[in-house]
Amino acid sequence: MKNRWVLFVPLAIMGLLFGAFIYRLVTPAETLIQSQWIDKPMPLFDLPPATAGVEGLKSSQLADGKPRLVNVFASWCIPCRAEAPQLEALKAAGVPIDGIAIRDRPEDVAMFLNEYGNPFDRIGADMQSSVQIALGSSGVPETFLIDGKGIIREQIQGVILADQVPEIIAKLEAMK
């Protein structure tokens, strides 16, 4: 038997497979589903106001020549509360921000704005997540960077962190 080592090839393959399985068990795959609806126009929608005193949101309003953020949030979303100061900072820097409130009641949105501030120019109520689905968004909070022509340029999943704020301002500035 000149090629005795060949007998160990199946064992080695099994070992490699086992290694791969254990690796994936220990380090689960990335489960954030990114939107594929990027560099595409905002889907058409016309959402009613999410709460009294703040205008609703129409997709046609997002193509007024000014780059902006569209923040997908909800009053029941705990991480969204942590994001509020960063949105305030962006607003203070002159970034226009519109909101889409997912599955929310007007009184809850009002309470949320009262407690955590209102950086939004307009907030549309997405009662059945239909706009969220049309955007390819899979959770809250998510933020979309929209250029002046109403084209979605980038999706940020999860809470915007303080050190991302200058970067976002610069990106929107570059779209002007």
Added chain:
Amino acid sequence: MSKTCSTSSRSPAKAGVQGGKVRRGRKVALDPRFRGGAWLLAALLLAATGMFSSLSLAQDRLPPAPYAYQQLKDPAQEARAKALMEELRCLVCQGQSIADSDAPLAGDMRHEVRSKIAAGESPGEIKTWLVARYGNWVSYDPPFDAATAFLWLGPLLFLAIGGWLAFGRFRRGASDGEDAA
């Protein structure tokens, strides 16, 4: 799992859920020495209840969308919708189909699918529409392409390797037999 899957919010306060696990139902003796313990237990239980109620606040309070839990009137349309819903992945409880998941977003996706079917769209069109937004990952029946080629062809490849090894072995066995004869 059901706790994290019942909301589409991104993993809020997981520590809170774990922290809320308090052993309940153990009788505390009325021995005065244990009174302090009883009070502590009561306080812990209260704190746990408080934690759960604040977590339940963390879910939306809207009723499900009309078609989330209601079938279409036309059985043929419902059958088409059902088949498609079983093929679509829930974005919150990944690993479940939207037909199986009770996450609010899955309910809203069922509503979306049934509404579109009722409006006359074909399942293929709806799938294309969703894949354009979430990628092939949203479907449990991904197409044959560069990313999935190995999955489809791998078994054939392994079968071929096995066949080749077995063939070599049998032939050698046969020739050994000839030598011995």
